[in-house]
Amino acid sequence: MKLRVTRDRFRLREVFTISRGSRTEAQVLTVRATQGGASGWGECVPYARYGETPQSVEAQIAALPGHVRRADLPAVLPAGAARNAVDCALWDLEAKLAGRRVWELAGLPAPAPQVTTYTLSLDAPERMEAAAARHAFRPLLKIKLGTPDDMARLEAVRRGAPDARIIVDANEGWSAEVYSELAPHLARLGVALVEQPLPADADDLLLEIERPVPVCADEACHDRASLAGLRGKYDMVNIKLDKTGGLTEALALRDAARAEGYGVMVGCMVGSSLAMAPAVLVAQGAAVTDLDGPLLLAEDRPVPLIFDAAGVHPPRPELWG
Numbered sequence: 001m002k003l004r005v006t007r008d009r010f011r012l013r014e015v016f017t018i019s020r021g022s023r024t025e026a027q028v029l030t031v032r033a034t035q036g037g038a039s040g041w042g043e044c045v046p047y048a049r050y051g052e053t054p055q056s057v058e059a060q061i062a063a064l065p066g067h068v069r070r071a072d073l074p075a076v077l078p079a080g081a082a083r084n085a086v087d088c089a090l091w092d093l094e095a096k097l098a099g100r101r102v103w104e105l106a107g108l109p110a111p112a113p114q115v116t117t118y119t120l121s122l123d124a125p126e127r128m129e130a131a132a133a134r135h136a137f138r139p140l141l142k143i144k145l146g147t148p149d150d151m152a153r154l155e156a157v158r159r160g161a162p163d164a165r166i167i168v169d170a171n172e173g174w175s176a177e178v179y180s181e182l183a184p185h186l187a188r189l190g191v192a193l194v195e196q197p198l199p200a201d202a203d204d205l206l207l208e209i210e211r212p213v214p215v216c217a218d219e220a221c222h223d224r225a226s227l228a229g230l231r232g233k234y235d236m237v238n239i240k241l242d243k244t245g246g247l248t249e250a251l252a253l254r255d256a257a258r259a260e261g262y263g264v265m266v267g268c269m270v271g272s273s274l275a276m277a278p279a280v281l282v283a284q285g286a287a288v289t290d291l292d293g294p295l296l297l298a299e300d301r302p303v304p305l306i307f308d309a310a311g312v313h314p315p316r317p318e319l320w321g
Contacts, residue, residue: 001035001068001093003086005061008043008055011173011298017121017149017175019146020049021122026270026297029057029086029207038096042088042278042321045269047241048114049219057082072096076297079223079245087225087246088197088278101212103281104321111281113310114289117142117167125156132160140165142195146173152274158189167288172219176205193265193288194218195238206242216265216288223249224256236263238290239282247278254282263287268299270296273304277315280305 010026014061021059032041046052060082068076070090077083095102103111120131121270122144135141141164157166161303168191168218179197186194199203200220214235221230222243230237237257244250254264265282267290268276276291283289290313294300303318314321 001033003057003061003064003066003089003145004034004066004156005085006030006032008272009112010300012270012296015121016119016270016296017123018144019122019168019171022121024268026199026272026293027054028271029061029081029085029209031089032273033089033093035093036097038093039090040089040093040096041274042085042090042092042246043271043275044085045271045275046081047269048082052081066103066319069235073245074249075237077190077245079249080245081223083245083249085246086316087248088241089266089318091247091278094190095321101317102247102278106247106281108251108281108284111284111314112260113138113308113313114283114286114291115311116292117288117290118292119131119144119169119290120157122146122153125152126174128153130162131155131162132164134156136161136164138164140167140288141171142167142292144169144171146170148175150178150182151176152190154182154185154191156158167195167290169191169218170197172196172199172314174198176202177254180209182260183212193236195265198296203233210230211235214263216263218267221253224253226263227253227256227260230262231260234262236265236287238265238267239286240267240269241275241282242269243280247281250279251281254286265290267291270299272297273315274301274320276312277303277320280312280314281321 098164196218216236
């Protein structure tokens with residue numbers, strides 16, 4: 001088997017901002033696994049928050065032995081972007097060689113469309129209100145916050161989309177004091193979920209703070225090994241394949257989290273339809289699906305995922321799986 005890595009860029013429709021910075025394009029790595037005339041592929045987004053760069057992830061993949069199997073990956077790669085792209089490429093290759101869909105190989109039922117969030121990036125309140133009004137027809141909006149001055153943004157988004165279900169992502173940007181001040185207003189404004197309000201390395205304070213709406217672990221939850229540190233702090237976990245290290249661990253984390261009583265959210269980095277495709281399988285039955293990456297792009301992969309009123313559809317075999 002041969003592995004090949006390329007770097008790809010996808011322009012965004014508009015500037016995307018979170019509490020850690022802004023971007024105008026999605027920078028991804030694409031891994032292609034080829035064997036016996038068949039080829040599978042996967043995508044990852046190296047993330048600086050987790051100490052990853054395109055160069056470091058490429059080097060991890062380049063160091064893999066040519067005969068590596070999917071079952072070997074946890075022993076040779078840590079959970080993260082490199083393992084994600086290789087794991088998903090190998091799942092796709094296995095499906096191509098077998099002439100079957102990935103969900104059949106994994107023993108899963110055929111997937112169905114899932115209603116997904118649409119993300120509004122961090123901006124001035126008046127611009128967030130205008131963006132919310134443009135997307136008020138969507139059933140689920142996710143708003144990026146994470147500053148001490150977010151109350152005005154919350155009020156503005158609710159004015160712009162009075163009927164939409166709203167979830168909030170602070171991206172570790174709040175202190176315990178800011179979260180405590182905002183928490184009652186989250187409930188008042190009908191926010192259904194708040195994602196990672198405090199830094200992952202300071203989240204023990206969640207044990208002491210009232211949580212009037214469910215709190216979801218994102219940066220604090222990577223794979224099954226993370227679950228032990230979440231008890232009593234979080235109500236849900238956000239499963240992202242770039243954190244788990246691929247579809248294999250994502251499915252295992254989903255089952256383990258549910259067994260421990262956590263609600264499940266399935267999220268993404270800003271990537272193409274290729275990155276979202278395997279995550280659609282994990283999102284089956286999730287409380288929240290957040291796979292809107294392709295909706296934020298000005299360009300996408302050939303044969304992209306279909307998004308319509310029913311949500312994000314499972315990938316066609318020409319794309320993945």
